[in-house]
Amino acid sequence: MSTASQLVLAGRRSSECFSRARALIPGGVDSPVRSAAAVGCEPAFIASGHGAYLWDVDGRRYIDYVGAYGPSILGHSHPLVVESVQAAAAYGLSFGAPTDAESDLAEMLIAAFPALELVRFVSSGTEATMSALRLARAATGRDMVLKFEGCYHGHADALLVKAGSGALTYNTPDSAGVTAAATADTLVAPYNDLEAVHALFVEHGKRIAAVIVEPVAGNMGVVLPRPGFLHGLRELTRVQGSLLVFDEVMTGFRLCYGGVQTLVGIEPDLVCLGKIIGGGLPLAAYGGRRDLMELVAPTGPVYQAGTLSGNPLAVAAGLATLRLLRRENVYRELEAKTTALAVGLRERAAKNGLPVRVNSIGAMFSVFFSDSAVVDYATSSSSDIVRFSAFYQAMRKAGVHLPPSPFEAVFVSLAHSAQDVDDTLSAAERAFAQL
Numbered sequence: 001m002s003t004a005s006q007l008v009l010a011g012r013r014s015s016e017c018f019s020r021a022r023a024l025i026p027g028g029v030d031s032p033v034r035s036a037a038a039v040g041c042e043p044a045f046i047a048s049g050h051g052a053y054l055w056d057v058d059g060r061r062y063i064d065y066v067g068a069y070g071p072s073i074l075g076h077s078h079p080l081v082v083e084s085v086q087a088a089a090a091y092g093l094s095f096g097a098p099t100d101a102e103s104d105l106a107e108m109l110i111a112a113f114p115a116l117e118l119v120r121f122v123s124s125g126t127e128a129t130m131s132a133l134r135l136a137r138a139a140t141g142r143d144m145v146l147k148f149e150g151c152y153h154g155h156a157d158a159l160l161v162k163a164g165s166g167a168l169t170y171n172t173p174d175s176a177g178v179t180a181a182a183t184a185d186t187l188v189a190p191y192n193d194l195e196a197v198h199a200l201f202v203e204h205g206k207r208i209a210a211v212i213v214e215p216v217a218g219n220m221g222v223v224l225p226r227p228g229f230l231h232g233l234r235e236l237t238r239v240q241g242s243l244l245v246f247d248e249v250m251t252g253f254r255l256c257y258g259g260v261q262t263l264v265g266i267e268p269d270l271v272c273l274g275k276i277i278g279g280g281l282p283l284a285a286y287g288g289r290r291d292l293m294e295l296v297a298p299t300g301p302v303y304q305a306g307t308l309s310g311n312p313l314a315v316a317a318g319l320a321t322l323r324l325l326r327r328e329n330v331y332r333e334l335e336a337k338t339t340a341l342a343v344g345l346r347e348r349a350a351k352n353g354l355p356v357r358v359n360s361i362g363a364m365f366s367v368f369f370s371d372s373a374v375v376d377y378a379t380s381s382s383s384d385i386v387r388f389s390a391f392y393q394a395m396r397k398a399g400v401h402l403p404p405s406p407f408e409a410v411f412v413s414l415a416h417s418a419q420d421v422d423d424t425l426s427a428a429e430r431a432f433a434q435l
């Protein structure tokens with residue numbers, strides 16, 4: 001730990017790294033939300049991460065709640081995960097040929113998600129959702145896909161319609177460069193609005209191949225499904241003969257050992273996974289019923305492929321991560337920390353007379369500056385971004401690294417200690433007092 005920090009102190013500072021990166025990489029970042037421009041900051045350039053902490057190249061330590069945007073549920077560089085990756089690396093980095101470890105990980109996913117009978121590994125959540133929808137269209141012989149405002153399913157053209165995450169942060173929920181033809185078959189309904197979904201089915205009936213949903217939304221900040229919403233979608237899609245696709249890239253293994261579907265007892269037709277299943281390396285997956293998944297090449301006519309799919313290092317990281325998550329009480333511990341943070345933030349905000357809403361579930365939460373409950377895209381996007389930015393800046397100054405947008409989830413890890421929670425709440429108390 002100290003070696004990494006010392007090495008770093010001898011190098012460039014964050015501001016110098018950022019100037020250099022901006023000359024070489026659009027906006028200086030490889031994913032927009034990281035730039036922190038939306039909250040009036042420059043990004044901290046990271047030198048190392050261990051447990052609950054990140055160190056930037058200036059030698060500053062942060063309690064980290066970005067968690068690599070989801071994968072780091074064990075904390076950063078867990079020794080057993082690092083060891084597994086190193087052991088796998090000693091045998092080779094990538095083969096373009098199957099390995100037995102892919103079946104080990106597939107077995108673990110299939111055991112954890114009742115909806116999965118077959119699973120295909122890909123490298124990113126974007127690939128997983130894009131491929132799942134291609135499969136849904138092939139399976140149903142229908143063209144249209146229904147998504148929800150503020151849900152983000154990666155950056156495939158057809159899904160960049162009212163998208164959340166960085167698209168919402170930077171006010172590009174409908175991206176330039178996406179043709180009208182590419183989104184002509186994408187229908188959009190407000191999250192949590194079953195009536196609107198019903199109306200779209202009445203209008204478009206048998207043309208809708210699939211409904212894709214984040215069963216707990218995390219890309220317009222955390223927004224919980226209303227009671228009955230997910231069951232209503234299951235029922236409606238079944239009656240209408242379209243497929244229900246749960247995008248659990250963010251929620252898979254984050255709320256329990258399984259997904260939201262495990263908690264609510266719903267079996268979607270197709271499931272998309274990512275983030276945690278790769279333990280911090282690029283790995284994602286889609287899967288579902290055998291009869292559907294057998295339509296995927298080479299057993300079926302739906303083409304999808306990838307040079308690095310099922311990469312042995314990523315699979316090793318995923319296996320080590322899931323084995324650690326399978327231990328007893330892991331999710332109870334995560335939820336207890338998350339609840340302590342959520343309740344503590346609400347109390348401290350109330351003490352300062354601030355209209356703060358904290359939506360939380362499992363090991364994820366979001367802080368919104370809003371007078372009303374945040375239940376969908378409209379209520380999330382109308383929250384007070386200026387106040388959020390001031391809060392973000394104060395927290396960062398106090399050594400707490402939050403996602404630089406109210407439209408990303410805050411992720412709690414097993415590495416966060418009771419002291420980290422207390423320190424975070426003390427920092428929030430001071431931050432709220434300044435707003």
Ligand code: HOZ
Pocket residue numbers: 031032033034068069165166219408
């Ligand atoms: N869209 C990703 C999270 N929702 C951002 C990932 C990143 O910037 O690393």
